[in-house]
Amino acid sequence: MPTESDRIELSEDELREIAGYAADGARRALSIFERHLPADTRPRDAIDAADTFAGGGRRTVVLRQSAWAAYRAAQEAASPAAVDAARAASHAAAAAYLHPRARPHQVKHILGAAAHAARAEELASGEDRRVTAVGLAWARHHAPAAVIAVLCRLPAAPSGGGRVGEFIRDLDVTLRARGRSDTGDPPQGSLS
Template identity: 35%
Template sequence: MILPAVRDPRLVSIRRGGTLTETDHRLLAVWAATCAEHVLPLFEESNNGDTRPRDAIEAARTWARGQAKMMETRAIGGHAMGAARPLRGAARFAAYAAGQAACVAHVPEHDLGAAAYAIKAVQAAAPRGKEKEAGRAERDWQRRQIPDSLRDLVLEDQARRNDICWSVFND
């Protein structure tokens, strides 16, 4: 589970009673798509004919540009997660990362789902004994991609939700 029992109002859109602006919501979607795309090859190398995760990443970006509806984007994310279900290991986690990225359009807090699943994908693909090192490297890469205006918010949210995100955001 990656969503908290109690929502942080800073990650709830203004129109739903929180303080997250539409601009920042869209930036979170782009960041989540970037995290998912970084590990997409881990899915595609063994599932090259299945475009659902790639489609979800593109849907997240299309929504972020204001060119797609939230419900359509969320549905495409669900299809990517459907691609993940029968799989194991890195490919499964990479597909889930893509699905989570598209679902940011619906619930901004899915951003950490995309990031956490991407880290799990890298850990699963790493040589035995190098999983933690690979995960930290991926986490650090992701953090360098966070838009400056959202950096503090995302880092605080990672600390707050680390325990429900498989502790992948630890040092």
């Protein structure tokens, strides 16, 4: 059972910034999904719902349902790149439901959209690591202050998760280091 010490501060403004960042990241891979399944609007609907919340809308059942619908679209997609693109969209809509609990899996809710989008782009490019580098650089560069601040309140990203898990951990370490450098704290750990 979670204790009071497991709770973190999490404002609605931070949730909105995180959802907006997730939607922007997922949108980078949306065309990959739509090339494979042009009539399936579930991922686009999820990204639009996340954008609506980020822009001041309410967290509604429609937002939650759109996250699940995009998740189902991922389960039904035949192309691995389309699967990750739809998962990115699902994470975007689900980002609005981040819990104020200090749990490692919460990091996946913050960075999952960007990581799945980067994986979709990587797969669509035939595993071109230069494409991957561009996608992850975009995610690092565009992370708003709220993303970094909330990550710094959470435990480090969990192990596992395959290639997407690697991307999440890479982004987590890099963004936390940026947060420490912004506050003047010494960096801890490094990526090679």
